[in-house]
Amino acid sequence: MSNPWEFDSPLNYINRELSWLSFNERVLEEAMDNSNPLFERLKFLAITSSNLDEFFMVRIAGLKDQIKIGSNAPDNKTRMSASEQWDAALRRSSSLMSQQTKAWKETLVPLLQEAGLSFVSGTQLNPEQSTYVSDLFHRMIYPVLTPMAVDASRPFPMLLNRSLNLAVLIKSDAPEKEPYLFAFVQVPSVLPRFIELPTSGEGHRAYIFLEEIIRMHLSDLFRGKSIVSASSFRITRDADLILDEDAAEDLLEEIERVLNKRKTGDAVRIEVETGMHPFLRKVIEDWEEVSHSEVFELDAPLDLSFLFRFVNQGGYEPLRFPDNPPILPVDLRGEQDIFAAIRRKDILLHHPYESFEPVIHFVHQAAQDPDVLAIKQTLYRVGGDSPIVAALAQAAENGKQVTVLVELRARFDEEKNIVWAKKLEKAGCHVIYGLVGLKTHSKMALVVRTENGQLRRYVHLGTGNYNENTAKLYTDFGMFTCNEEIAEDVSSIFNQLTGYSSLPVLHRLRVAPWGLEEAFLAELDEVAAYSIEKGQGRVIAKMNSLTDKDLIQALYRASCMGVKIDLIVRGICCLRPGIPGVSENIRVHSIVGRFLEHGRAYYFCSGNRKKVFLSSADWMTRNLEHRVETLFPVLESKLKERVIEVLETQLADNVKRRELQPDGSYLRIIRQEGEERINSQERLYEWSVASVQESLHSV
Structure with missing residues (x-):
């Protein structure tokens, strides 16, 4: 087993900026993939251009600012100075732009x-x-x-x-x-x-x-x-x-x-x-x-x-890709009263395979329902003509107590969010902008309803934004529940955000920056301890980016204790897998396909004990220390197994999956002759369609 202090070696990490550029190179690969329709290939090329703009405006600009003021502090993982990162990122960016030019001139223009x-x-x-x-x-x-x-x-x-x-x-x-x-x-x-x-x-x-x-x-x-x-x-x-x-x-x-x-x-x-x-x-x-x-x-x-x-x-x-309209989830088919459906059981949504309409319907019904007393919701990025914003405004006009936390600091959406904030205030909503120094990135909606002389709280929690447009393009999870402990936790979090209330000990949820990282570390340590004793520890974690050093080192420790770890990381990954004595039990996968992989799901398995969580948070220091994020459990066994099945399907993908190599490069998985073709995004949509068909036949 490796000694803990060996984890600090710069050789154990991949630089964040170069890892991001590697992600954009994987997007460019999709522009060169002749299995994609021509217009989709052009769209991938457009994405690489837009992504690179943002990279320069934010990341390169930040490095240049550090150099300008004479701060050459090293990156805390690779020990690269700001000037070394700036120089390396410019060289890699130049190569990427040359690849973009070549893709346009030599491949896509002739195809057009x-x-x-x-x-x-x-x-x-x-x-x-x-x-x-x-x-x-x-x-x-x-x-x-x-x-x-x-x-x-x-x-x-x-x-x-x-x-x-x-x-x-x-x-x-x-x-x-x-x-x-x-x-x-x-x-x-x-x-x-x-x-x-x-x-x-x-x-x-x-x-x-x-x-x-x-x-x-x-x-x-x-x-x-x-x-x-x-x-x-x-x-x-x-x-x-x-x-x-x-x-x-x-x-x-x-x-x-x-x-x-x-x-x-x-x-x-x-x-x-x-x-x-x-x-x-x-x-x-x-x-x-x-x-x-x-x-x-x-x-x-x-x-x-x-x-x-x-x-x-x-x-x-x-x-173009064939039109695959989102499917209405089986648990909500034929349901006019979404609150009645939620009372029967927790409902899991997997976008964009399943429709975002139930989320819109949830807020709309709450706005019109005379028994609903209050609605509280967070908004980070919303659509151009958001039906959710319209429903919240209507709810306030109908006399309900509506509280909306609009995050004004959502990068490049600030102006749009200012417009929404003013519109909601004008309608009579109580609008707040979060806490000083913290972006509110959590995705929560709480509806308080009177039923038979008592109050019941209904909750929607998600991994993605309340944006009906991106919900058709991004893969995300959402969950409806009226579980009393979860609902009470959500109420406590809103009270913390809107008032001077300190956050109490929560029943089921964990919140950044007040203990979320510690919760993840505890889960990893629990699996590692079990693995030493029984040798059956398993972790699958799906996220957008992995940069936090403490969590990377916890993954290294777990790997050294025999835990089998699969990380599905779409974008930046600073962890270096496959290092003998450090990360030999860790595999890192990236799926770049038709939809942007955006959902965060975390599975910790110690023998027969299976814990599944969904979250708004990536394993990045900014998410865990500088943002308000929520981690919520999937409690019902069928829903838990469904999330695990999604993760396992992505790990079996042999069409759009790449695997990170110890040298920092990504190797595209090549389907072997005679092996079943598994495009995880196509497969998950097919399952959504099949589930509806099965439910119709069983009626």
Whole structure:
């Protein structure tokens, strides 16, 4: 058995930033997987582009800030300094962007052409298309554009975060003083990024990029000038919010105050079109004060996230995944009264295989039910036109006591959440913004109802957000219950969040940051102790990310005591499996497929004792120490077995599963000849359909 102090070796860990980039590489693999329909492959490419934007805006920006202020403190696991991480992450990101470019140019563009879809340049237009583009430019594009010269009287302006621009090099009228003039044109985000062109051939559609149309007509913007060169570029800026919560009298006002800084933070990456004139590049680099390593030259359209919109065009159904509508759970089929159904037994939901509608119905029925006295709910990220927000507002207007905790600090959803908060307040809801210094990430809804002269509390707990849109794309668990101990715990947690009440000893739930990590450690220690004595310890833990050092070391200890551990970690994993004497009993799996694996489930088995928990929390230090998170047990044996079956099915996946190797790479599982094909996401949907069919036959 390894000594505990040996776990501290940097060789036992994988750097967080590089692990995240590895996840994005796995997403890019899906864009290159020819078993995926073409439009889905384009969507995966768009996801890698969007993900990388956020990585630079938050993670790279954070490292750069540390370097700037002279703080080079090492990562607590790999001991890499901030500058070492920054340098390694930039090199890996450069490689990833090169892979994106190659995927677009060499694979996906030819496949689009085979499907009758093409992107063309200005030189490839036929006369009819040229006339169409010219007319469109002068009618719809030219009036929106603002050409901007940069000289002594007109300094370089602040270009907005992630805006697409054209840098224009103009021949000077006085070359003896200066050879060139510099100007730029922002590509308007209010106009479509790609324009469909008229075509004569049936079954063929051609498109041209907006920036290409603008480039073709620069002489109309800079009349009388000789244009030498024009290239597109894009700046990514530091977008992480730094809130002074202790000094702020009103958190909402403080967030509104700092949101504008997100658009104009320091540059952390500049993407430029291949072939940009050296003069243009140097002007941009010098003005934005970036190093050469922060500039990335790309031989592909900048900002591939435009593909999200492209693949949402009508038609082309064969180029998409088949439509798999969510199934109404068996336990709720034919039920008009959701409270009656919950009284009979706990109900487990597994999205997106099963519909999110029951969650919406739960809040809607509570809003309309005359016997409901109060509703309390947390909101972290909600949909654009949320039916849950509408139901909560209606409940308040109906005279019910409605308390909503809106987490204003949900990254990149702050503005949207401010709008919801104000709407709910206007409707009469009591809106709170959580605790200073802590994001409220737990997913809870509590309904208090009077029944036969007594009060009964109904609860929904989940691993994912109350967002009907992402519930169709993310895999998550939810559970309805009216278990008295769980309901009392949820009431206590809400009292802690809304008032000055201290958290009592809870019956069934565990809450971060008040003991959740200790609860996980205790479960691991219990299985490890049992395994030493009986040799039958087993742990399966499914989460989005694993970074917490204390939990990683607890997993190492359990592994050394003979516990068989399978971790299903979608994204970041700092644990290094397969190290002799440290982690040889640990396997780490990652599933990247049609749906985003988002649910958190934890299974601890000591012989015949099986404990199953669901949670809003990943095993990350930020979740366990800086967020309000909930861990709740699955108590009914059938539901417990169902969660275990989901986990075991994912471990059997031989289509979309990758396994983390000791060297930090991921190896895709290859199905052996004659082996049954198991795509866990497809299999779980098929089971949901089959369960309904079986229930219909049994009636």
